């Protein structure tokens with residue numbers, strides 16, 4: 001038994017670790033997820049496809065907010081895995097967001113980053129920007145889950161990590177309690193660029209892609225500062241879908 005295993009075994013006695021997806025108790029050799037759930041991760045493979053359901057939704061949102069006649073570079077979009085309301089995989093972003101599961105988040109962010117780095121669509125990304133939290137929410141939680149993901153992804157892509165590029169101006173209520181239509185108007189105009197960093201291809205990062213309205217609102221803020229020749233793509237850990 002290695003020293004690490006000794007510590008894990010000791011920790012397991014005091015506070016048993018559980019798989020966030022199925023709830024089963026983890027064995028000594030399992031990290032973050034049990035082996036069954038790890039082998040069943042529903043990967044999207046969106047990073048291999050220029051046009052995919054997430055990219056279609058994201059680009060449709062962007063088209064709604066740009067004036068007629070303005071050329072907009074197609075934004076690439078990829079998530080690591082799918083989940084729906086019945087899937088235990090929804091607990092991965094939840095654990096990162098509400099239970100400080102930073103190790104789990106960083107591991108999945110590295111998985112996402114490795115796939116983006118191997119994809120020709122994202123290879124030229126030179127700036128990675130997390131969707132910011134309002135300072136009140138960040139203060140309450142102690143960290144921004146999107147920044148935790150973005151930092152790892154930036155390292156994998158050998159790109160700059162633009163932690164302070166965007167700022168959230170308005171404190172918006174938890175979106176789980178807001179309807180779809182309301183959600184878009186809720187976040188529109190909520191962000192502003194406060195620290196402009198030179199870039200040719202920006203990658204926006206969030207934990208989960210549902211309607212795309214938060215990412216579209218961030219796109220809107222970036223576009224006020226960056227010309228249309230700068231591509232703005234998006235990546236998330238999870239995608240709510242089939």
Ligand SMILES: [Zn+2]
Pocket residue numbers: 019020021022023024033034035036037038
């Ligand atoms: Zn499991």
